[in-house]
Amino acid sequence: MKQYGVLVVDDSAFMRRAISLMLETDPRFFVIGIARNGVDAVDKVKRLKPDLVTMDIEMPEMNGLCALEQIMKTNPVPVVMISSRTGEGAQETLQALSLGAVDFFLKENLIRNQNGDDQSIDFLQRLAGIVEAKLPSVISKIKLPEMEVSIETNQNTELIFIGCSTGGPKALQTILPCFPKDFPIPIVIAQHMPPGFTKHLAERFDSICQMEVQEAQNGKEVKPGTIYICPSGYQTRFEKIAGTIVFKVDDCDLVNELYKPSIDITLRSAAPIFTDKLLSIILTGMGVDGAKGCGEVKKYNGKVFVESEESCTVYGMPKAVLEAGFADGQFVLSQMYSKITSFLL
Numbered sequence: 001m002k003q004y005g006v007l008v009v010d011d012s013a014f015m016r017r018a019i020s021l022m023l024e025t026d027p028r029f030f031v032i033g034i035a036r037n038g039v040d041a042v043d044k045v046k047r048l049k050p051d052l053v054t055m056d057i058e059m060p061e062m063n064g065l066c067a068l069e070q071i072m073k074t075n076p077v078p079v080v081m082i083s084s085r086t087g088e089g090a091q092e093t094l095q096a097l098s099l100g101a102v103d104f105f106l107k108e109n110l111i112r113n114q115n116g117d118d119q120s121i122d123f124l125q126r127l128a129g130i131v132e133a134k135l136p137s138v139i140s141k142i143k144l145p146e147m148e149v150s151i152e153t154n155q156n157t158e159l160i161f162i163g164c165s166t167g168g169p170k171a172l173q174t175i176l177p178c179f180p181k182d183f184p185i186p187i188v189i190a191q192h193m194p195p196g197f198t199k200h201l202a203e204r205f206d207s208i209c210q211m212e213v214q215e216a217q218n219g220k221e222v223k224p225g226t227i228y229i230c231p232s233g234y235q236t237r238f239e240k241i242a243g244t245i246v247f248k249v250d251d252c253d254l255v256n257e258l259y260k261p262s263i264d265i266t267l268r269s270a271a272p273i274f275t276d277k278l279l280s281i282i283l284t285g286m287g288v289d290g291a292k293g294c295g296e297v298k299k300y301n302g303k304v305f306v307e308s309e310e311s312c313t314v315y316g317m318p319k320a321v322l323e324a325g326f327a328d329g330q331f332v333l334s335q336m337y338s339k340i341t342s343f344l345l
Helices: 013-024 038-048 064-074 087-099 107-112 118-133 168-178 197-208 263-277 291-299 317-323 333-344
Strands: 004-009 029-035 052-056 079-083 103-106 159-164 187-191 212-215 226-229 235-241 244-250 278-282 303-307 329-331
Touching: 004 013, 004 038, 004 118, 013 029, 013 107, 013 118, 029 038, 029 118, 038 052, 038 064, 052 064, 052 118, 064 079, 064 087, 079 087, 079 107, 079 118, 087 103, 087 168, 087 197, 103 107, 103 118, 107 118, 159 168, 159 263, 168 187, 168 197, 168 333, 187 263, 197 212, 197 226, 235 263, 263 278, 263 291, 278 291, 278 317, 278 333, 291 303, 291 317, 303 317, 303 333, 329 333
Parallel strands: 004 029, 004 052, 052 079, 079 103, 159 187, 159 278, 187 226, 212 226, 278 303, 303 329
Antiparallel strands: 235 244
């Protein structure tokens, strides 16, 4: 079994020990070193060459954001942030994701859950998924023809749906600002995040996008020219009432779905309403959420694009859709916007 060296960066001795103890319970990891601030982290990334870094945000001398920015410029390595749930902490976390961090974990969850429960297992599984995703693929990649060859254009598209998880905020930042202010089709996004973070995500994208960006709200009409972020901690579905399509947002568990928002749940409700006028796009993410939902999209003659392995932070969700036979095209992230607009022409 390959072992991965992790550099643990935190100014708190308690947090350094808590994270190190969790890592040591998993034979896939070993702690290659610890750092007490950003200056120490930048130096040890260069010298120790870890496979992965866990990075606190608030630290003396140099904070985690500055350290992350330097590491990405000089010695790029997968970095996951250890975040607080507070408003300021959420904003800094989103900034870290835009600077190149691949994921984040809530500090309070790590403090509470260190003894092999679901939270600590999830922490270790997500870390493993991140480092393993960066290994050369030993599976031959499935190649699909370019969109212009395999997919007819659809000028009648009424909804673009985007689902993503690990690496999603940075991927979205590549695509969403490209859409012009007068883009006539609503875009709905389901991004896996803890409760409270999608509000800040919507605010951040609203400040950098040409289209208006807001969180989806229960009972509100789905309007053209707007990007909607499904709120974390809730499930988002679509309903057609007297000819008007509105959001239904609630905290219903719906067969104990792991994710809130769940891509599958949103797509299952969208497919029969939008039918062949739905374009679903699955970007980077761990797990298989979205595969069943894309099956429903295809059942109602909608189209499905997935992100290629080459540009994914974690090639889990797109791969699941592709291997299920539901993808009409797969494209690297840098091409995704042009492929979307070409499809709509």
